[in-house]
Amino acid sequence: MLFIQNDPPPDSLMDFPPCTYYNDNSERSRIEVTDTSMMDGVQEVLDKLRPFLLRDGGDCELVDVEDGIVKLRLLGACGTCPSSTITLKAGIERALLEEVPGVVEVEQVF
Template identity: 50%
Template sequence: MDQIETQIIKILDKIRPYLNSEGGDLEYIGFKDGIVYIRMLGACMDCIALDSTLKDGIESLLIENIPEVIEVKNVAEGVDLDGISF
């Protein structure tokens, strides 16, 4: 794991208690070409505020703190990640 990924995980760990308080969570999957791949879990998977949480919360916080991050993508459960190598 490189320094950028370590920074990403630290920030995601700061967000996690907020998600947990709403019955949700997230899983860090990887970082490639400026994109952070995560999987929203629990109540977050079906939440009506998923897009807002992802873009306005998680993505903006990561971009603000880590210049190498340009986007955050939610990888839905069951999606095949074989085409992406981290």
């Protein structure tokens, strides 16, 4: 089992403090997770792509980056579009893989 301890929510997504993860074995090992540079790089690429999404009535929101997996929420028209998987994988994921070191995959969250 994995326990997560975090400070109260910040005012913006980019102000999140690092999470502290504890596993429940007897030694209670502690792992600090700080992916702020990757989050900044992902956000920068998303900001470049955003005008194309907005032009079609959609948008995306960065939810989390965990172990190189970028979690995005598609908004507006993108959230219900039958081509959203293509947009996510062939467009957004490809751009992130090329421009942000450490990104391995993009997943859609709802």
